[in-house]
Structures are given as C-alpha cells and as structure tokens.
Amino acid sequence: MKSTIAALTILLTAITAAAQTAPPSNGERLMAHALESSGAWETLQYLTDDIGPRLSGSKGAALAVQWTTARFRSWGIAVRDEKVMVPHWVRGEERASLVSHNGQKIVLTALGGSVATPVRGITADVIEVSNFDELDRLGNKVRGKIVYYNNPMNMDLVRSGHSFEAYEEAVRYRGAGASRAAKYGAVASLIRSVASASLRDPHTGAMRYDPKLPKIPAAAMTIEDAMLVDRLIRKGERVRMHLVLTPKTLPDADSANVVAEIRGSERPDEIVLVGAHLDSWDLATGAIDDGSGVAMSMEVLRLIKDLGLHPRRTIRCVLFMNEENGLRGGRGYAAAHKDEIGRHAAAIETDAGAAAPTGFSTNVSGEALTSLESRVHPLLARVNAARFEQSSEAGADISPLTDAGVPSFGLISDPLHYFDYHHSPSDTLDKIDPKDFAADTAALAALTWEIADSTEPLRAK
Ligand SMILES: [Zn+2]
Incomplete structure (x- = not known):
C-alpha cells in the first residue's frame, strides 16, 4: 500500500511538473x-x-x-x-461666416471630392432639413439656397455599443446630400459633422456626385456651429452665410x-x-x-x-x-x-x-x-x-x-x-x-x- 501511494505521488508530481513545463x-x-x-x-x-x-x-x-x-x-x-x-x-482654403449675424465665424471643412465655390465665394440663405423626405417636400424652394442637413448621430445607439449603426444612418447625408440638393437648384450643401463628440473640430469624409446633376460645393460644419445655425433658424431668423471653399481635383x-x-x-x-x-x-x-x-x-x-x-x-x-x-x-x-x-x-x-x-x-x-x-x-x-x-x-x-x-x-x-x-x-x-x-x-x-x-x-x- 505504502509503495502504491509513493508511486502515485511520484506520478502526480511528474504530471504536474510536465504541465508546468509544457512549452x-x-x-x-x-x-x-x-x-x-x-x-x-x-x-x-x-x-x-x-x-x-x-x-x-x-x-x-x-x-x-x-x-x-x-x-x-x-x-x-x-x-x-x-x-x-x-x-x-487637394483641400484648399475653407471659411464661412454668418453675414446675417455680425459675420460670426462658422468652422467647417470641405468634404472629400467637393468642388470649389467661385473664387469670391457664395453668399446665400441657409435652409435646414432633417432628412431627404423633408428636402423632397421643399423641392424647388431650396433653389439658390445653401441646404443644411441637420443629421446628428443617434447617441443612444452610440452609448449602447452601436456606434457603427449610428454612423451608417448619419453618414448618408455626407455621401449623397450635395447631389440630392443640387437636383432642386441648391447652390451648396452642408452637413453637421458625423461625430459622437466635438471640441469644435469638423469631421470630413468622402462624398460623391451623381454624374447627371450639377456639382455643388459640400462641407461639414462642427457640431457646435451646426447647432448654432439650427438654433437661429428655429427661432425663425433668416440665416445668411458667406462660404469659400477652394479644393481641387487633380x-x-x-x-x-x-x-x-x-x-x-x-x-x-x-x-x-x-x-x-x-x-x-x-x-x-x-x-x-x-x-x-x-x-x-x-x-x-x-x-x-x-x-x-x-x-x-x-x-x-x-x-x-x-x-x-x-x-x-x-x-x-x-x-x-x-x-x-x-x-x-x-x-x-x-x-x-x-x-x-x-x-x-x-x-x-x-x-x-x-x-x-x-x-x-x-x-x-x-x-x-x-x-x-x-x-x-x-x-x-x-x-x-x-x-x-x-x-x-x-x-x-x-x-x-x-x-x-x-x-x-x-x-x-x-x-x-x-x-x-x-x-x-x-x-x-x-x-x-x-x-x-x-x-x-x-x-x-
Ligand atoms: Zn478607415
């Protein structure tokens, strides 16, 4: 009996040692x-x-x-x-201001692929929409205006771990917004940066033009500037913007x-x-x-x-x-x-x-x-x-x-x-x-x- 226990002990020790040293x-x-x-x-x-x-x-x-x-x-x-x-x-100069509101600076950045504004820029009223349906309902009322898509990311989705779903929803206006607005005669297209946080930094990204429609300049405002424009418009005020973008496609x-x-x-x-x-x-x-x-x-x-x-x-x-x-x-x-x-x-x-x-x-x-x-x-x-x-x-x-x-x-x-x-x-x-x-x-x-x-x-x- 003693020898069996001793043998078992030796075996167990050997197995443990082998497990410890297994490469x-x-x-x-x-x-x-x-x-x-x-x-x-x-x-x-x-x-x-x-x-x-x-x-x-x-x-x-x-x-x-x-x-x-x-x-x-x-x-x-x-x-x-x-x-x-x-x-x-290649990105160029990019600046904007609210001529209707003491020339306040609006921080924005051109979307990748955007055409330039005329050299002296565009000055036009800003018209806000929440989505493409609203744009379609307005139709030719956006003619001669700068269309602003107010497209916040859904922060409930972001906070629950679904940032990419929230992005997919919001980014549609970045990709297709300019051509959709150009169809009704808009002169430029703006979005709210597709971002889940901001310290007044604009977020760029690719956009694409429908080859059948006129190409109009497109940019993303910072969340802060987009919210400012939204607040002024909601108060019923006329918002008029001067916009200069000088990117080039080589x-x-x-x-x-x-x-x-x-x-x-x-x-x-x-x-x-x-x-x-x-x-x-x-x-x-x-x-x-x-x-x-x-x-x-x-x-x-x-x-x-x-x-x-x-x-x-x-x-x-x-x-x-x-x-x-x-x-x-x-x-x-x-x-x-x-x-x-x-x-x-x-x-x-x-x-x-x-x-x-x-x-x-x-x-x-x-x-x-x-x-x-x-x-x-x-x-x-x-x-x-x-x-x-x-x-x-x-x-x-x-x-x-x-x-x-x-x-x-x-x-x-x-x-x-x-x-x-x-x-x-x-x-x-x-x-x-x-x-x-x-x-x-x-x-x-x-x-x-x-x-x-x-x-x-x-x-x-
Ligand atoms: Zn990437």
Whole structure:
C-alpha cells in the first residue's frame, strides 16, 4: 500500500511538473511577444508623427508606401508594391461666416471630392432639413439656397455599443446630400459633422456626385456651429452665410498597395490575408484611422518572422491604398488577384480603431464558426477578444473578397469613442492607449496564426 501511494505521488508530481513545463503553443508565444513588444507602437509612431497625413495622391501617401515597403524588407520579409491609380483631391482654403449675424465665424471643412465655390465665394440663405423626405417636400424652394442637413448621430445607439449603426444612418447625408440638393437648384450643401463628440473640430469624409446633376460645393460644419445655425433658424431668423471653399481635383495619381508575405510551409497556395488601409484623411495623422491597423497588421508578420515560426498556409499582409475616397486599392487587389481569390483561406481587416479589443466581426457562421471558436477562444479570451459577431461586411478593402465568399473577419475595438475623433484634426497618436493597442495586436496575431496554421480548412458556412 505504502509503495502504491509513493508511486502515485511520484506520478502526480511528474504530471504536474510536465504541465508546468509544457512549452507554450505558437499562438501563445505570438500573443506574449505582441503584448511585450513595442514594435507595433514604433511603426505607428513613425507613420503618424514622422510621415503624417496620408491622403491618396499626397506626398505623405507616397512616403508611406516607400517606408512600409522598406520596413518589411529590413525585417527580411518578401514584399512588393502593386500599382493602383488613385483619385487626387487637394483641400484648399475653407471659411464661412454668418453675414446675417455680425459675420460670426462658422468652422467647417470641405468634404472629400467637393468642388470649389467661385473664387469670391457664395453668399446665400441657409435652409435646414432633417432628412431627404423633408428636402423632397421643399423641392424647388431650396433653389439658390445653401441646404443644411441637420443629421446628428443617434447617441443612444452610440452609448449602447452601436456606434457603427449610428454612423451608417448619419453618414448618408455626407455621401449623397450635395447631389440630392443640387437636383432642386441648391447652390451648396452642408452637413453637421458625423461625430459622437466635438471640441469644435469638423469631421470630413468622402462624398460623391451623381454624374447627371450639377456639382455643388459640400462641407461639414462642427457640431457646435451646426447647432448654432439650427438654433437661429428655429427661432425663425433668416440665416445668411458667406462660404469659400477652394479644393481641387487633380488628375489620378500613381500609387500602390503594399503586399508582403511569409510563405506557407505545407500549403503555400492557400492565403490568409491580414490588412488595413495605408491612406488617411488629410486633417490629421490618421493614427486611429487607420495607422493603427497598418501597424498591427505589419507587426503580425514581423512577430512571426522574429520567432522563426513557419505557418502551414501563406500569411499575406496587404496595406491597401485609397480606402477613404475611392476604394481603388481594395478593388485593385481583387482584380489583380482574381485567379487566386478562391485560394484565400481567410481575409482579416483592421479598420475599426485601436481601443481595447472585444472580438471580431465575421461572415463565418454555423458549424464552421463553432469549430473555429473552440480552437481560438482560449487564446483570444486572454485579451477579452473572444466574441464573434455576425456581419456581411468585415472591412471595406476586403469587401470584394467577402462578396466572393472568402471567410472574412474584422477586428472590433470598443467603438464608444471611435467617432469622437474619426476623420477630424484630432485623430492623432495621443488618443491611443499603448496597452489597448498591444492587446489588439495580440488578438490579430492569434487569429491570423490559428487560421493559417490550422490543419482544418475554414469555410464561410
Ligand atoms: Zn478607415
């Protein structure tokens, strides 16, 4: 009996020791390395502080392509630039004042793609509408006037974790407002910045013209200025504005997607894409949108290389150009790689900020998702990123792949404050907490690795 107990004790001790010394899995090693390394932060800092704003066609965008390409090369990772032509819109002077109210300054910014006002500007009455139905009811009454869409974000949605839904609703007036107003003879179109907070900073973003209608200038007022105009109009006062915008659209410019990869050891033809967009708006340095995504995606490859890991499938990092005002990079990638779209085992995009991670949006569902979750949950739970949300679109740049049935994922960060800074002069590095950012990077590295190194194929359904 004594000897049996002694033997059991020895066995138990041996098992415990084995459990304690069991080497960490590659996914665990990657996550640990991501959490302790400052590599991604250094990349993000250079991209934002040293290079700066990166609007398509700008010097900053060209430098970002050169620098990220050189970075991959310095890490010993194969990289190439894949040419895309991009729109080249340049912001000019932008100012407005209320001639009806002592020339008070109105702070605003042109929407991306807007045409200019005449050199001396436009002076016209402002007419406010809450939505397109109201505009249609007014019809020709807006002729000769500046149409102002009062389109606040639904803050109940924002506060309950649904910032992106609130954004989708409010942003319709940014995209289509100018042409809808031009149809009835308006001379300019204004929106309230699509933002969830403001310290009198205007938020820009892309707009598009209906080619069948006249092009009128379009701008976003700060929330504060938009509310001022709204208060005056509600009091029944006539509001007359002087508006000067001098942006230019130049011929399309040469640019590129940056494509880097670590070849798979067993299934090199199968690709797990991880990416983000390299361009940003011009008002700030695009730290949150999307310098953070770029730095995280690059870091995934650097960490794998640094640890000497060899994934079964090829891991390809794509830094897309021109997500903000044309999506030429996303469309260009899908066109250039159309013969291998079916060989993309997954596409993962990071373009939703750099606050603490919560999980991933995905088009993968049913048994495929259950099986994936059971494998990745233990890893992702370490950084509270284990929640998967169903979505038909995981990221704009990868949307052509998602539409073609490629299993797609988008990293989700806590969205509460995302639209406080989005597309505004305040999207700068200081808004990001390095700890949250490291957790995002660790979550992205873990999911990328687990899909790329899995022995099982992943299907969207
Ligand atoms: Zn973005």
